[in-house]
Each structure stands twice: as C-alpha cells, then as structure tokens.
Amino acid sequence: MSNDIKHFLRRNVREVATLAIILAIVVFVNARSGGAFLTPRNISDMFTESAILIIITMGMMMVIITTGIDLSIGAIMALSGMISTTVLSAHMSLDPMIIIGIAVAVGLVAGTINGALVAYLGILPIIATLGTMNVFRGLTYLVSGGSWNLQKNMSREFMNVAIGTKFGLNNMILIALVVVVAAHLFMNKYRAGRRIYAVGDSESSAAISGIKAKRVKLMAYAILGALSGLGGVLYVCKYAAAQGETAMGYEMNVIAACVLGGVAITGGSGKVIGAALGAILLGILNNALPLLRISPFWQEAIRGLIVLVSIIANVIISLNVTKRSLERRAL
Amino acid sequence: MDAPVLEMMNVTKTFPGVKALDNVQFRLDHGQIHAIMGENGAGKSTFIKIITGVHAADSGQMLLNGQVVHFKNPNDAQKASIAAIYQHSTSYPHLSVAENIFIGHEQVSKFTGMIDWKAMYRRAEKLLAELDSHLNPRRPVGSLTVAERQIVEVAKAISTDSQIVIMDEPTASLSSRECEKLYQISEKLRDKGTSIIFISHRFEDMYRLADKVTVFRDGKYIGTWEVAAISEPDLIKAMVGREIERVYPQKSNQIGQELLRVEGLSKLGFFKKVNFSLRKGEILGFSGLVGSGRTDLMQCLAGVARADQGQVFLEGRKVSPKSCRQALKEGIGLLPEDRQGQGLILEWEIYKNVTLSELKKYQNKTVLNEKKERATAKKLGQRVSLKAPTVMDKVSSLSGGNQQKVVFCKLLNSELKVLILDEPTKGVDVGAKSQIYEIINDLAAQGYGVIFVSSDMPELLGVSDRIMAMHEGVITGEFLASEVTQEKLLLAIMNLG
C-alpha cells in the first residue's frame, strides 16, 4: 500500500508540489491578513473568481500540448459575451441556457477559425492568433457600436447564472467542476484526447501512426474557442457588463495558469489536474495580493514575472530529469 | 503454394528530383521471412513506406491475398493488418510504454468508449514478457535506452496479430544477444504463420533468418533468390552492380608527428575515459555500432558538445573548445554525420555554403565580397571535383555525393589541422564514394590529421591507417588497418573479443 502511495507521488510530483505551494500561500496570506483570507465567504469568492479561469485553462492546456498557443482568448470572450447579451437584450424572455449556447457557438466558430489557420494554412500559432485577436476585438466593437450591454440589458434569470447556487455551491464553481471532470476524462480516457498528447509529443510519429495531426489541432483550438465562449458569457454575467474592452489581456492569465500548472510550452506534456491547480493557484494569488495591500498596479507585472519564472523553472527541471536519466544509463 | 500474401507489381514512386522506385516487383508468401537488401538510397525505405501507406505509389499495383488494395494512409495498412518497425524510432517520448505499443488500437470499453488502462497495461506486460523483457509498461518511453525502445517497437508491431510484419533495420542498435532474441521472436512469429519483411545491412541477419532475399539497386528491382542458393559475393554483386573489388586509393600519405592527443575524455551517459592520439597525415578510423558514443565523442572534439572530464591536446597545447567556432579557430573541423541537417543549408547556393564558416574572411572592411566568395568556391569545388554547373546553384539540386563535396569545400576553406569526418560516405552512391576516399587520402597526404568514422567496415579497412573500436562509450580495441580483419573488428565493437 505504501508502495502505491510512493508510485503515485512519483508520478504526480508536480501536482503535489503545486498543491503544497497553494497551501503554503494560503497559510501565509491568512496569517498576514489577520484571518481575513480563510473566511468561508472569501473562499467561496475566490473559487467563484477562479471558475472562469479554470474553465478556459482546460482548453488552453490542450492547445499548448499540441505545441500551439492562442492569444485571441480575451477577444473571443468579449465577442461571445457581446453577441450573446445583444441577443438577450433584444429577447429578454430567452432562456439563459440558450444565451450560453449562443456564446459557446460563437466561441466555437472563432476557435475553429484559429485552428484552421494554424493547422491547414500552416501559420505560426502566435501570428495567426495575434491577427485574430485584433479581428475578434474589432468585431466586438463593431457589434456593440461602442455601447455597453449592462444590467438593464440582461434578464434576471440570466444574472442568476452567476449568483445562484445549487447543492450549496455557486453555479460557476459547479460549471468549472463539470468542465474539469469532463476534460480529465477526455484527456485520459478517450482516444481523441490521447491524440492531442501524441501530436504534441511527436508530429512525425503521429503521421506514421496514421493520426491526422491537422484535425487534432483543429479540434484543440475549437474546444478552446468553445470554452472561451462559455467563459466569456459567464464573465459578462458575473460583472453584468459586456463592452469592447471586456477581458482585455485575459489570455495572459490563462497562459500563466497553464504554465504554473506544469503544462510544458514545448508541447506533449501536461496534466488536467495540474492545469486546474495552476489556475486555482493563480486565482488565489490574484485574490491575495489586494489582501496583502499590494497596489493593483503591481499585479500585472507580478503575473508576467510568475510566467517567466515558471517557464524557466520548467526548463531547469526538465534539464535535470534528462541528466538523471543519463546518469541512470550506467556506463 | 497458394496465393502470395503480398504482391507488388510495377511499383513506381517519384520524389521531386528523385526516382525512388522504378518499376519494382515483390512477392511475399505465407509464413515467409523475406529479406530486402540494397545499398543506401536503393529505395528500400520508400518501398516499405508504400506498403504501410505512408507514401502512395505513383503507379503500379499492390495485391494483398490476391486482392488489389490502395492504402491512402497508415490507418488503411494497419486495418489490413500490416505492422512496421521503422528504422528511425517512431515513438512518443512523453507517453508510456503501453500507450506507445497500443497507439492507434487502444483497448476501449464497449459501453463508454473509454480507454481501459488496466487491461492495456496487463496486455503490454504480457507482450513484453513474450519478448523476455521486464520493462514497466507505465514508464515513459523517453526514459528508455535505444535498445529498450527497439523492444517497444517490436512489441508494437506484434501487438496487432498482423499477417505481415515489416522490420526496417531492427538490429542496427542491438547487441548480439538482443539480436538473437529478435531472431527467435521472428521465428516464433513465422511459425505462427506471420509473414515478415526484413530489411538489414547485415549479412548475418539475412543468413540467420531469411528464406528469400530480394535485392534493390538505385530504385530498381534486381532479383529474388533463395537465401540458401546465393553466395555472399553474388549477393554483393547484385547489390552493387559489379564485382565488389571496391576501389580504395593507393596510400600516398606520410605519417608525421603527433597532432592531437585525447586523454581520459568522458561525457556522462555517452562515453568514458577515451584515450587516443592522432598524427599528422594519418587517417584514424573509428568503428562502432549506433549508440557506441562515437558521434558524441566527435562532437565533443569539434566543440558541438562539451565533455565533462578529460583533456585534449592539439600540437601539445591544451585546447577545450566551447563551441564549433572556437574549435574551427583552433583548427579542428567536423564533417557532421547528418549532412542535410547539420552540414549544409540546402536552400542556399553552393558558394554561400562554402564560405559560411569563414565569412569574416570575405568581408573587406565593410562589405561582403561575393565575387571573392564565388571565386573561392569555384577553386575549392574544382579541387574536389564537384559536379555542378555554377557555384550559384542551390545545394538542394545536387546529388548526395556532390553535396558531401560541398561540405568538404567548407572544411578546406577554413585553416584546419584536424579533420573529423563522421560517416562521409553515408547516402552517397558508389561512384562518388571512391571519389570521397580519394579526397580523404589526398587530405591526409597534405598533412591533415584525419579522423574517419564509418559503419562500413570494408571502407574503414580500406581507407584508414589505424582503427579504433568503440563499444558503449568505451574504446575496446586499437588495430593497424593492415593487420586486422573484419571479423576481429566486429568482435571488438561488440566487445566480445
């Protein structure tokens, strides 16, 4: 039995480490803020706050595993939030589920465009999504005509999605939970998910194994788009405002969460649970900085620094792993 | 006998600028082990890639159990129960052994469509046990040694109960004991009725295993023989196209005093405590199997990689090049093993390739002097008898042998003392090979110290003055080329001597 635990620890050393860091930060911040951190209210807030991040991180993880990246996340969120709430303001009686469905569909289309550009036109992911980021953002302004969709444009039922609870948990947390479980099953138990790992690990091997790498990439970007659409409508719902600048720069949050969660930017590796923990860790940091009375102007810089430090740390760790496996190759 | 399992008729395949296969025939019978032999570039790999659906043939027919089939992609071939072990490992380093074995045909639960990992690990363990291997199926393939990965590849091929298994150079990186294991597995498969296509450079593989042998040369079908009925010289003749009186130049080099001395050079995981010395005008051969560490050793000498321990002396002076740039400055130049990936910029003109490592020499004050570059490239090209219309032609338009000559020009353009040639005749046709021997001999005659790494034993014996044998990173023998036989050398590189 203890052997099993040892194996589990060895295989999930990164996830356990992330969890340990989370606990350390929680304890530290709680002590520094005089107990304001670990109140049930704040914890619930924190997870509600992180829910959108967790949802989109699941998609970004898949894209990064295929050795890609997507900078257009924030723009997709804004576009889908804007379109869905514009529909809502015209038809207030519509069921919130339909509104969410519209947002997801918008995101899916946007993500599919990204995927097609990357997979079928062979454009570098960073260039393609830098372009679509501006296209989607521009479209958002054009759809809105410069005006905002505010609370008065949204129905009570819709607003309830973000505030309401079920089984004693906030709806957003529940949705995030469902997405994480689904992503975990998809990436570990289904062939399509394993294909994502295979393509990211070695595209040339994938070609010989008969895996259609282009289709797999398209799928990853499409999933990310759909999840961004979902995240976008939740974002709009939560803050009761959809506008041109919605979720500006959100992609950095998502990328940071992935990197923190141990998703290798070089592709091929990364775990769902790790990425989810990364998102939670980032959410906690975002929540903790104001509690520690750190100026909001610092937060951006700190986020960038976190990404930089963790990608460098990832490289150093993997260099050490290679070295150790060389040492094992006894001569 | 009943209909053949696989029959290929008049198969032709053209790549841009190369006719890789020209009207090729092939017939594989039930429960047969069929060897395909031929020199580098004979079209063997292309041939099996057509069978496995990686490439599509331009023309010709493929009959599987008497039925015409068209494979559009590897999936089609897999479905037709054809499995292949490729020359270059086609693994996924981050994924587990079990997943590598079963990729494409994972065990899936009928109701949920979910992958049944437990069953897969169990089956992987069983498959590996059949191969007498106790690898943990949960380990990522990236942490395995080359030989262990080969075993995973074999397990992958037999995991589908295929009717045809294709093995492309499966023994290239295996020790003789591991080879014997592979032979036994192959025989077991054959006795179960599987047909095997076996591609190898090694005659001993073929004589030990195959029933029939088919020879390709320059993309053409030469013939098929019963293995028992054909002698080695006849086979070589078929492969090479003439009697194997391979032409090695008359030695004209004169060996001078010590030029390079290597003392206790080690690099963790690659080679250990290597000692040797090289004299002026000497051709020092290096022999060893893939994974023996010879290429890594050469890369350390040329500054590509760095050794952990040990010293290198050039003309009595200690040198420790940290980069190729420094090594070139010291006078050590490398002709890399991967000509197209490391030696040349294929999309560039010949003259730009020639001058690349010494660009500063062509920048008079402010501007690069392209005229001078071209003139130098022309002069050096003529020195090595480069066959090209102009020095402005792209290197990609040249044949393998002429591409290699461009790399030689590149080395000649620098002021070097030691030339390290890592497999200079790899992928070069026979005629160009003897020219390259000639060049090597002439360079030695000019006073260069030449290190000549090759997997081809006859050429190593024919060209070198002295030969070092390497096995798993350790030097296992040193011989005078005039006194050693192929057999002795083989024993040394397998560390059995």
Add this chain to the structure above:
Amino acid sequence: MNDAPKNPGPKNPGLKNPGPKNPGPMKPGPTNQAPNNQAPTSPAPNGGSQAPLAQRQILDAVAFDPKRFFLRWEWLLVVLLLAVNLINSNLSPNYLVWSNIMDAIRIYADKMILIFPMMMIILIGDIDISVASTMALSGVLMGVSHAAGLPMPLAMVLALLVGAICGTINGLILAKYQELAAMIVTLSTMIIYRGVASVILEDRAAGAFPDWFSHIGWGSLFGLPVILVFFFLETAVFIWVIHYTAYGRSLYALGNNAEAARYSGIDSKRVKVSLFAIMGVFASIAAIFLASKMGSVRPSMAKGYELDVIAMVVLGGVSTSGGQGRVIGVFIAAFIIGFLRYGLGLINVPSPTILVLIGCLLIVAASIPNLKNLLARRAKAVPQPSPSTKVTTSQADG
C-alpha cells in the same frame, strides 16, 4: 608507419596552414595515384563517367536572369502599393495632398522605425512581442526622470539605455535557455515591462518636456518630417547590415538551418542577445519620437504596436519560419499599411474596422509564403529527368 612513403608530395606534410591559400598537391587527380594497378574504370553504374577527381568546369558568374528578377515578391508589393494609392485617391479628393500625406506619416512613422530590427529577429525564426511594452517602459522612465529634474538630453539617453536593457534581458534569457521559445519569453516580458511602467506612473501621465523636444516629432528636415528622414537613414543602414555584412548573412543562416549554422561556427547566442538589444534600442528611439509627438508619456502608450510592426514585416515577405525576406520588401510593406491606414482614416472608416482589416492582412500575409511553397511543391512534383540527384530528399533514403 605502415604505408608506403613513396610520394612525399610537393610540400612538406607538416605545413602549418593547409588552407586554401596553398594550391596543394591535389589539383588534378592522376598525379597522386599514378601507380595504381587497380585503377577504377567508371565504377558508377548510374552516375555517369566519374573518373575520380577529374577537374570539372564550374562557373562562378551567371548572366542576369530577368525572369527570376521580376518574379520577386517585392514587385507584387510595388503593385499593391500603387493599387492602395490609386483606390484611395479615387475615394477621397484630399488623399493626394502633400501636407496631408506628411502628417499621416508623422503619425504613423514611429511604428516604421521598429520594422527592421523586428525583421532581423523574425529572420532567425524568433519573434519579439514585447516591443510596445519596451517603448512604454523606456518612455515612462524618460518622462519620470525628466520630471524629477534630469536634463532632457540625459533623460533621452536613459531611455535608450532602458530599451537596450529590456532587449538584452530578452536576449539573455533566450540565449541561456535555448529550449524556450521567443514567443513565450517575450510574451511574459511584455506583461512585465508594461507592468513595471504602470507601477512607476500608475494611471498618471508625465510630461512638461522642453519646447525643443517637440521638434523631434513635429519638426522637419529638408522639407520632410524628421522622423521620415530618420527612417530613410535607418533603411540605408539596415540594407547594409542585413544584405552586405557577414552578420547579416549569419542571420539568414540561423533562420534557414540553425543546426548547420552552429556547426559552421556561428554563435547563435551572441547573435540573439545582440538582435534583441538592437530591438530594444530602436523601441526606445520610437518611444522618444512618440513622446515628443504626444507631449507626454503614460504607461498605456504604444499599446498594440506589435501587431502593426509584425504585420508590416510579414507582409514584406519575411517568412515567419525564418531565413527569407529582403529589406526592400519590408520597406514597401510599411508604406502599404501606412497608406492604407491613412486612406481609411480619411474616408472615416471607424478604427475597429481598421483593426479588423489589419488583423486580416497579417493573417493573409502570413499564409502567403505557405501557399506559395505549397504551389511550388505541387509544380515541382512533376518528375525531373535527372538521375544524378540521388538521395537528395530525406524521404528517399534507403
């Protein structure tokens, strides 16, 4: 040792520099191997008659090839530039007014300053997304230090220094950790640099520059805006650096085949650090021009510049996979996008639409080289009657 010391050769074998300078005993083959009793008689079954090391004629000059010259990407850009101008001048009567054009250039040219350093970075297959943030940080520090009493010239030097440091940090990280992609590193420094700028200045602006400072952005030289004159000078310098120096050649080598470049003794680390440092310096120059035009600096300045800059470079024919492209193409592309923006602005196209258009333009431009290659490959796939080109493609190995 064991070989025949018959042929001592014309030079003593211990010669110091057996380089190309000495003609060597190797010119025509037969002299070396005269007493060879097993002389090879055209051994190659297919390679034609290759008597070992016979001297061959190779040309080192070719005639001007008009077809190749006119099939260049740059000509298409020229056509595109003319088309943009033609359409624009038809759409609005005020388009071809000299002072209007110069004003438009004044507004736009700070982006153009960044294109050549960016081009060099893309040439080696990297990318720098942090340029706009570097501009913001160096601009903000210039403004703040001047407000704190530093004389303006010194504040400008400080800006240049900050730019150089920002770029060097990018370059050093990339050189030290070769496994990291420039994309992700500069993405994070993009956040960090602008983050630091907003820590320093929060949401305020710093200004109160001396009067002469505004002339940098608004002044004229030889009847042209200073910034345009600077851009022309910059173009000349970069044509020289990129096309006529060993440094420029090594960039193309790295972009085409980094491994082969390394084996040829090109120090990619040093090149990387220098490229990103140059990028940083030019970002701070652009920041000085921008600050001079705006009269103040704020942390949000130059937001989104990277899009235009990368779009110009890519449209100019610089392949994002590295190793291809010419300065002149990028030069023309800069004016295409500049005039496009100017024309669209004149006919009151809303700025979000322009954003969409530029984004689309980037995507189209980035996909063109791939489409071009695809077409070329299709065209080339026709069998060529050249039996000597064995094993030139990796697929054809045996």
